[in-house]
Amino acid sequence: MAANLPTQAQVQGGAGVTEPGVSHDEHAHHDEHHEQSFLQKYVFSTDHKVIAKQFLITGIFWAIIGGTLSSLFRLQLGWPESTFEWLSPFLGKWIEAGKLNPEFYLALVTMHGTIMVFFVLTAGLSGTFSNFLIPLQIGARDMASGFMNMLSYWFFFLSSVVMFSSLFIETGPAAAGWTIYPPLSALPQAIPGSGAGQTLWLVSMALFIVSQLLGGVNYITTVINLRTQGMSMSKLPLTIWAFFLTAILGLLSFPVLFSAALLLIFDRSFGTSFFLSDIYIAGQALPNTGGSPILFQHLFWFLGHPEVYIVIMPAMGMVSEILATNARKPIFGYRAMIGSLLGISLLSFIVWAHHMFVTGMNPFLGSVFMFLTLIIAVPSAVKTFNWLATLWRGNIRFTTAMLFSIGFVSLFIAGGLTGIVLGNAALDIQMHNTYFVVAHFHLVMGSSAFFGLWAGVYHWFPKMFGRMMDEKLGYVHFWLTFLGVYLVFLPMHYVGIAGFPRRYYAWTGFDTFSQFADLNKFISAAAIIAFFAQFVFIFNFFYSIFRGRRATENPWNSTTLEWTTPVVPGHGNWPGAIPAVHRWPYDYSKPGAAEDFIPQHVPYSQTQSSNLPYEKEME
Amino acid sequence: MHPSEALTTKQPATGIHPLRFLLVLMMVSIFMIFAAYTSAYIVRRNEGNWLEFDLPFGFLITTLILAASSATVQWAWFAARKDELTQVRTALALTTVLGIAFLIGQWQMWEQLVGARIFFAGTDANPSGSFLYVLTGVHAFHLITGLIFLLIVLRKSFNYQVHSRQMLSIGNVTIYWHYLGALWLYLYLFLLLNH
Numbered sequence: 001m002a003a004n005l006p007t008q009a010q011v012q013g014g015a016g017v018t019e020p021g022v023s024h025d026e027h028a029h030h031d032e033h034h035e036q037s038f039l040q041k042y043v044f045s046t047d048h049k050v051i052a053k054q055f056l057i058t059g060i061f062w063a064i065i066g067g068t069l070s071s072l073f074r075l076q077l078g079w080p081e082s083t084f085e086w087l088s089p090f091l092g093k094w095i096e097a098g099k100l101n102p103e104f105y106l107a108l109v110t111m112h113g114t115i116m117v118f119f120v121l122t123a124g125l126s127g128t129f130s131n132f133l134i135p136l137q138i139g140a141r142d143m144a145s146g147f148m149n150m151l152s153y154w155f156f157f158l159s160s161v162v163m164f165s166s167l168f169i170e171t172g173p174a175a176a177g178w179t180i181y182p183p184l185s186a187l188p189q190a191i192p193g194s195g196a197g198q199t200l201w202l203v204s205m206a207l208f209i210v211s212q213l214l215g216g217v218n219y220i221t222t223v224i225n226l227r228t229q230g231m232s233m234s235k236l237p238l239t240i241w242a243f244f245l246t247a248i249l250g251l252l253s254f255p256v257l258f259s260a261a262l263l264l265i266f267d268r269s270f271g272t273s274f275f276l277s278d279i280y281i282a283g284q285a286l287p288n289t290g291g292s293p294i295l296f297q298h299l300f301w302f303l304g305h306p307e308v309y310i311v312i313m314p315a316m317g318m319v320s321e322i323l324a325t326n327a328r329k330p331i332f333g334y335r336a337m338i339g340s341l342l343g344i345s346l347l348s349f350i351v352w353a354h355h356m357f358v359t360g361m362n363p364f365l366g367s368v369f370m371f372l373t374l375i376i377a378v379p380s381a382v383k384t385f386n387w388l389a390t391l392w393r394g395n396i397r398f399t400t401a402m403l404f405s406i407g408f409v410s411l412f413i414a415g416g417l418t419g420i421v422l423g424n425a426a427l428d429i430q431m432h433n434t435y436f437v438v439a440h441f442h443l444v445m446g447s448s449a450f451f452g453l454w455a456g457v458y459h460w461f462p463k464m465f466g467r468m469m470d471e472k473l474g475y476v477h478f479w480l481t482f483l484g485v486y487l488v489f490l491p492m493h494y495v496g497i498a499g500f501p502r503r504y505y506a507w508t509g510f511d512t513f514s515q516f517a518d519l520n521k522f523i524s525a526a527a528i529i530a531f532f533a534q535f536v537f538i539f540n541f542f543y544s545i546f547r548g549r550r551a552t553e554n555p556w557n558s559t560t561l562e563w564t565t566p567v568v569p570g571h572g573n574w575p576g577a578i579p580a581v582h583r584w585p586y587d588y589s590k591p592g593a594a595e596d597f598i599p600q601h602v603p604y605s606q607t608q609s610s611n612l613p614y615e616k617e618m619e
Numbered sequence: 620m621h622p623s624e625a626l627t628t629k630q631p632a633t634g635i636h637p638l639r640f641l642l643v644l645m646m647v648s649i650f651m652i653f654a655a656y657t658s659a660y661i662v663r664r665n666e667g668n669w670l671e672f673d674l675p676f677g678f679l680i681t682t683l684i685l686a687a688s689s690a691t692v693q694w695a696w697f698a699a700r701k702d703e704l705t706q707v708r709t710a711l712a713l714t715t716v717l718g719i720a721f722l723i724g725q726w727q728m729w730e731q732l733v734g735a736r737i738f739f740a741g742t743d744a745n746p747s748g749s750f751l752y753v754l755t756g757v758h759a760f761h762l763i764t765g766l767i768f769l770l771i772v773l774r775k776s777f778n779y780q781v782h783s784r785q786m787l788s789i790g791n792v793t794i795y796w797h798y799l800g801a802l803w804l805y806l807y808l809f810l811l812l813n814h
Contacts, residue, residue: 144637217644225637251644255651259659263753271740272749274663287742290668295659302655 044154046146047571051153052132053464056457058160059124060538065164066115067531073108076100078524080506094172102505106175107193109503111167113178114201118208119163121311121449122250123156129314129456130219130243132464136562137237139228139579141572144221148214155211159204166200174201177503179300182275182293186267189281199268202261209254209261216254219247228561230581235600237560237585238331241338242317245345246310252349253306260299267291294359301352308445309348312412313341315452316383319405321585322459323387325558326402327394328596330586333386340379340386347376357425358432366425373423380416384409395589395596399556400474401459407482408451414486415444418493433503436496439489447485454481454537461541462555466568467548473540477533484530491519559599560585582618642791646798649761653802656757657809660750664813670745674814675731681724682807688717689800692769696793702783704776711773714796718766725759754806758799765799768792 045051072091075084083098084091094104131149135142143149166173175193176185180201188195223236223244236244266272267288275296276288324331331337353361353369387409396402418440422428431437454477461469495516500507507513554563562569564579579601587598592610604611604618611619635643663669695710729752738744739752772792775781781789 145641148641213645213648217641217648220644221637221640225635225640251648252651255648256655259652259655262757263659266740266749266753272744272746273740274746274749277668290670290746292663292666292746295663298662299655299659 044150046142046150048131048135048143048146048149049464049569049573051149052128054153055123055127055131055156056464058157059120059128059453060541062115062119062124062160063534064538065167066112066120067534069108069112069115071528071531072100073105073112074524074527076105076505078521080508100505103175103192104172105505106177106191106503107172107197110175110177110180110193111173114163114174116446117178117307117311118205119160121446121453122212122307123208125449125453125456126243126246126250126310126314127153127156127215128453129239129318129460130215130247132460133239133562134219134222134243135226136463136565136569136573137240137560138223138226138231139561139581140222140226141574141578143218144226145218149218152211152215152218155207155214159207159211162200162204162207166197166204169196169200171195171197173197179297179304180264181300182264182267182291182296183279186264186276187279187281187286188268202265202268205261206258209258212250212254216247216250219243220251223247228578228581231561231600234335235581235584237317238320238334238337238341239314239317241341242313242320245341246313249306249310249313249345249348253303253310256299257303260296260303263299264296294356297356297359298352301355302349304355305352306348308441309344311449312445312452313344315408315449315456316341318452318456318459319387319408320383320390321560322401322405322455323390323409324586324588325459325556326397326399326405327391328397328588329390329394330588331386332389332392333382334584334586336382337386340382343379344376347372347379351376354423354425354428357428363425370423370425374420376423377416377420380412384413384416399458400469400471400478401455403475403478403482404451404455404458407478408448408455410482411443411448411451411485415440415442415448415489419444431496433501434496435492435500435502438502439492439496442492443485443489447489451481454478457541459556460562461544461548462551462567463562463565463569465545465548466551467544468551468555469544469548470540473536477536477540480533480536481530484526484533487526488523488530491523495519495523554599557595557597559587559597561600564599564601636787638787639791639794642795646795650802652757653754653806656750656754657806660754660809660813663746663750668745670737670747671814672735672737672747674751674810675728675735677724677728677731678807678810681721681728682803684717684721684724685800685803688714688721689797691717692793692796696786696789699776699781699786699789700783704779704782707776707781707789708773711769711776715766715769715773718762718769718796722759722762725755729755751810754810758803758806761802762799765792765796768795 042050045054072087075082075087084095084100085098087100088095091100091104094101131143134140171188171192173193174180174185174197175191176198180198184190185194185198188198223240227236263272263274267274267276273288273291275293276286276291277293278289279286320331320337351369351373353365354373357366357369391406418436422431422437422440458469458474461467498513498516500513500516507516551567553565553567556563561579561581565573566575581600582603583598583600585600587593587600589596590598590607590610593607594609598607598610604615608616608619691710692714695707695714698704698706698710732748732751736743737748737751739749769792772781772788775788
């Protein structure tokens with residue numbers, strides 16, 4: 001076995017070290033003729049690049065489902081008086097006499113949230129790019145444990161099958177909100193979705209957590225242990241820092257969600273009373289005493305808050321990388337970027353109760369959480385200013401990935417500012433459970449993370465599939481989406497300040513809100529158009545896999561290690577030795593340099609014209 | 620050969636084998652489960668309506684059994700370093716038996732608790748009892764994973780894959796088993812202090 005592959009000790013010698021060339025030739029030869037069955041190569045693969053694509057395509061599948069569900073409930077919100085008989089071939093018994101079943105409406109909202117947060121923006125985003133980029137950018141042949149990595153995907157797949165099947169059962173999928181607060185989620189008598197649908201939801205999420213942990217421990221171990229020679233932590237691309245810290249957040253917070261889910265399972269199916277107490281339902285008193293539903297909220301949000309950073313931090317990392325590459329400038333404040341990621345990671349664990357200001361918590365405790373929450377504005381602002389400063393006087397190339405990255409910064413600012421509003425307990429008590437909150441988190445975390453995802457796909461597509469995505473279709477996709485997102489969520493702030501409550505099936509019974517009928521119609525139309533714009537992307541994606549323009553090894557003239565691999569990297573990523581790293585990842589437009597970028601693996605001895613005084617010593 | 624297999628046999632820069640590092644990370648995530656439960660326990664207890672009862676004395680005995688199994692697994696590790704293969708097998712087998720004895724002991728504690736009308740669920744249950752069952756039960760589940768790991772290493776020792784130059788698996792199982800013991804000690808002390 002060992003004869004086929006040079007050992008890490010050999011290959012880490014880097015470009016400058018002479019090595020037994022025979023083993024390389026053998027390896028290259030071996031690569032081409034490596035016999036693998038279809039199953040090994042594309043299905044039960046342990047190759048990080050294949051697993052990344054599996055996560056991406058499953059994520060795209062889920063995004064279509066999640067988007068479809070949102071279009072359905074936006075139809076209801078935009079046209080509450082209309083009948084939807086035309087949907088009954090699709091929705092079956094959930095259309096009753098032309099009306100959408102109100103309990104199914106709640107199920108739509110719940111599943112939209114669950115799917116988007118967990119299946120698309122956690123598994124689809126960090127599952128894809130952590131898998132794809134960590135080994136390629138740190139100079140490793142694969143993840144620390146390829147087998148566990150494969151298990152991670154297949155647990156996710158299993159979890160997806162369970163969640164997907166819950167959409168089709170008799171009583172409907174879970175309907176208690178993606179936050180599944182008990183007692184609503186614990187009592188099947190309360191809402192049909194809390195029956196079998198909620199059970200499947202919990203089973204699916206338990207599998208999902210296993211998948212996340214298997215993946216996360218692998219990402220952390222790989223970043224710590226398998227960096228190539230010279231790749232110190234202070235030379236890591238910001239993408240890797242972001243994926244690394246995201247995995248740590250997942251490692252610490254997902255087990256807590258698992259704990260909460262297990263207690264909820266006991267309450268639902270075994271008759272315990274962890275979260276249930278003194279409940280009368282349908283005229284009957286339940287035997288449960290002594291439980292505390294607030295306890296569930298604490299456990300849930302201890303995961304739930306870090307979860308939003310698990311969603312956004314990979315996007316932040318990729319955007320930093322893409323902005324620097326396409327502005328042809330070093331990222332502004334590299335160390336401040338790392339520091340702010342660390343700050344956000346740390347703070348994410350001590351702010352969870354800002355989701356619970358209205359639970360009757362001690363106002364003093366509330367102000368502690370308010371204070372900690374507002375501090376998050378500091379590292380977030382550091383990142384934002386650094387992105388803007390990176391763009392400042394840059395030699396900007398407006399690639400599709402760059403447009404989405406700039407879009408990300410825009411959405412992050414727009415949504416982040418309202419975070420300062422909602423972080424204040426006094427204001428949050430007013431706005432709680434209104435569309436203002438919906439608008440806030442859809443901009444700052446939902447849409448932003450999606451923009452990061454798209455930017456990443458457009459940017460790394462050439463390395464994934466060896467072809468380019470179409471730029472013109474990319475522009476169409478970007479502008480429709482960018483405008484669509486703002487047209488959907490800006491009016492929502494306004495509606496929310498007026499007190500319009502979220503999760504309501506219909507608001508026509510309230511005189512106060514009937515004046516917003518037009519605005520709601522407008523939001524719904526914008527949302528549905530933006531949703532259909534995504535099919536431009538999906539077409540572009542699948543068409544380009546097979547028919548796109550052929551890519552070169554380094555189409556964006558980028559500096560990081562993944563662009564030193566062949567156009568489509570094979571098993572083990574580099575056919576020969578893994579390059580050693582000599583410099584940080586952001587040497588763009590360095591004065592005196594021959595080109596406007598110097599890749600990380602180029603030693604200082606080859607760039608004497610551009611070396612700074614302290615770099616001369618390293619020649 | 621698969622590239623990822625090559626990685627797992629290499630000595631990384633940190634001096635810790637990647638598989639051992641993976642194990643440490645998994646232990647961290649397991650600890651977070653118990654951190655969640657013990658903090659939930661404190662929060663819930665402070666809200667009142669909390670049935671106080673005496674912890675069965677037998678938990679002390681099961682604790683001692685688990686402590687003894689930690690000693691035997693350490694013995695196995697020392698023996699492996701000295702290439703005393705018979706001792707390795709004996710010590711690992713003994714650890715497995717002690718681990719099973721601990722689980723049987725825990726089961727008997729549950730029976731005692733039920734006998735004292737401290738229930739996990741049902742109309743007579745109070746969260747104070749339910750929490751005790753959850754803490755001991757989830758710990759027991761992880762102990763079973765440790766037992767499976769022990770059996771795997773025991774099998775390896777019969778295949779001459781555990782000796783002074785192949786210390787990875789026995790080292791890992793030793794760490795994990797000590798960790799499960801320490802976790803139980805934490806839970807036991809936590810329960811003692813909160814009863």
